Amino acid sequence: MADYDVIVIGAGNGGISCAALLAKQGRKVLVLEQSDRVGGCCSTFVKDGYHFDVGASIVEVIYPIELAFKMLGTEFQKEVELIPCDPIYSYIFRDGSRVNYPLSLEGTAEVIGKLNEADGKQWYKLADYFAEMMKQTIEAFFTSPANNMVDMLKMVAKNPGILKFLPLFATSYQDVIKKYFKDEVVQQTMSFQSFYCGLPPELAPGFIALIPYSEHEGIYYPRGGMIQIPEAFRRIGESLGMELRFNAKVDKVLVRNRRAEGVRLADGTEITSKLVVSNVNAKKLYLEYIGEEHLPWINRVGMKSYEVSMSCMMMYVGCDYRPPLEAHHSLTIGPLQMMNDFWYNEYKNGQIPEDVYGLICWPTESDPALAPEGHHVLNIMGMGPYRLQGQSWDEEKMRVAEKFINELSKFAIPDLKDHVTVLEVSTPVDFERRLLSPGGAIYGLQMDIPAQAVFRPASRSKCIKGLYLTGASTHPGGGVPSTIASGLIASTLIEKYEK
Template sequence: MVDYDVVVIGAGLGGVTSGAILAKNGFKTLILEQAEVVGGCCSTFDYQGYKFDTGASIVMITQPLEEAFRRMGKEVRDYVELVPCEPIYSVHAYDGTKFTIPTDIDDATEVISRIAPEDVEGWKRYTRIGLDMVGQLEQMMTTPMNTLSETARLELSHPGMMKYFPYFLRSHQGVTVQFLKNPVIQSTVAFQSYYAGAPPELGLGTLGFIALCEHLGIYYPRGGMIAIPEGLRRAGEEFGLEVRFNQKVEKILLEGNMARGVLLEDGTEILSRIVVANVNAKVTYLKMIGPDNLPRWAVKAIDSYEVAMPCPMIYLGLDTSPPLDAHHTIKTGDLEQSNRVWNDYYKKGIRPPMGGWLISWPTESDPSLAPEGHHVVNFVWGGPAPYGLLGDNWDRLKPAFTEEALKVFESEVMPDLHDHLKVVEVSTPLDFERRLLTPQGAIYGLFLDFFSSAMFRPHPRSRVVKNLYLAGASVGLGGGVPTTIASGVITSDYVLKDLG
């Protein structure tokens, strides 16, 4: 006798997406979430009357979200209001150049021609190739590529993609410098390699075109980023999906090599036909199942993945409008600096000086997130900051780190910050780890490079534990709002195929 058909561990995007779709397909489904709200890294919290997004700050590539709702016979617009952000971002380049990038590619080309006339032809080639490739990839996101045969099948059904194969073997930086020569434009494109959690010289070549995804449109959900997982949850609940909060799963229960439910922190056992884990794959295998219950090769394999980088966030509540001109503003470092942050600081456990940064301004798109006339701003450390600090730790460093970040914000963005600052909250890598139980505060599950993406990542249908499935940033295409929703769709497809 089981209590549920499906138990999902974690109500992050991968968890709510797969849970909602499985509920729609008649499975009695329960999601267990250790926090008080849905969304994990894509959530929103209230602090002294201001609503701050925990991590993710926009959504680009909406196809997986549309697909998730379509699988439930529903429309996104009935559950989530996506507000388009225009311009897509504003740049404060390392050399003092400032410009904004509009969504429309011809208008963006006009901007590039003013800053770097020598790059116009390269930019046009970059956008021609990149937009075609990104457009095709968008359509492929909810199709599995977790084995060689799935990948081959996918390539054959999209023959137009074959010509782009060489880009899969290059680095983000390799693609950037192939098309663009001006260091300011290079730095703008290269900055976004950290959106996937790697420096330009290690980032996947295909992600060299990630900057172009934003030209398909970027959106902010009214009500904060939590509106996306909330919308999915509401849709799922109409089919009987159950979500329980403050429920920490300790262990996945096994019978031989078969998952048969979960054990909660308070000792409660919940039995199910299958378990979907929406937590870091290292936690799933090494803690919730345990090395003793796995073959040696599997322990070695899962051990070999590096967790993704953490990234501290500073949340500011202001009693006036900040002097910004886009939902996102980025401060770039040049290519060399972007790589140095990784090699000379992050990998050595040294906190890098604050060079690049990203500011998200949610009240630009949704004023209801703050009291009338007030604003919220999320200030993101531009790049990785090590979890393990050489000779220090984040709890001790937090006050000095906060002060430094505020100084940078004041000197580079808002000189009268202290006259208008009402609220400051900070999430260090340690805070992320405590709040979301994500190991080392990793914001994208596992590190992503060619050899840890798609078919090289842990499989969404466990190869070693029967009836165990994985969803979220540790599988498929890695971290990100669209990719983790896509992973939830794909995981539900595997379950339906196996049990349907």
């Protein structure tokens, strides 16, 4: 007799949402989390009265999250207060000038139109195209299994309208943006979102160019910090009997005759279960926790062929003044070609970028209670390769962060350097230590075309019975809504196949 019906490894969004949904199915569920909190990349920590988000800074495309809470018998916005962000983002140029995009489509058309009249009109064409894509794919693709070709055919049969968008899988993000916009400044301000899938505009799949539109359907910040989303799943799961243990690192998945039968913890304790759900990086799961000896050769080779996604550097800044910013998100990234060049010249060569490529998140603009009165929080994300050539992140990180803040003080956030009261830095290596994500990967596995949908590690394992995957490295990929969709998909598959 197994100790539990299901053991879930990891309490990131994919794991904790799946666990709550499985508890709702009446299963005896145990969640094992190696850190001391839920949420993984979508978590929040407190230092000296400042609340810093570990990674994720906003949530958009909330349909999968709404659906998951509905399946739990409640409503997303009853469980978590969502603060709408408007403007969506402010693009800050080296001369200090800014382009701010408001939430409304009309307002954005006006801003683009001032940069280039023809592009202002084109904006409506892009918006119409991607609004239609959202309608056709959000249910059919993002919240449905993509385990095999049969699933893909079912997707199309149920919703033939999605075929119209197939060409986006054969083109790049950059090509889509260049097709719609001719002005270089417009192209620049619409291109950095390719990094939301961990790739430069030239390599990101064309369908990611949906993001500059989808943000206009609403971007939100949860009052109390990003951790409020996984905390809501935890609260509901626990009320349904789900157990959660912190500081419980899984070292091995117990496998017999190609069936998962439980886990072994780092302290040697073995816990058995009928099913195992993994919320950890799929490459690490299969090659380390399960072990190559349990994998057929084709899965062994396949798994080794995946690349882990991009890593980054986070600077968590507490400051004693109101930073002169104009939006919850501000960007300081160069022209489109520079985004591609950065990837090949610096990121791939293990160089710390010389320029200030970054995303500045200002959560206290939306929720002032996240800092002591009169103070503010800035979570600044910089690009950073995991492996540095001839340098060590531990030795370089404070120098790099201080240089970054000094540079930002010159053109983007005047006087910031004189107002910093707290500075914490998390490098790609720290991300790996904190979340056990190999290579400090922020989206699990790379999200290029060869690793999408049916080509991504399957939600229902194809080689180990009783094993299910959630999180950024399975379909539909990285991001808060996608990983919650993955939890929802795994729970639906378990309901179907594991009576």
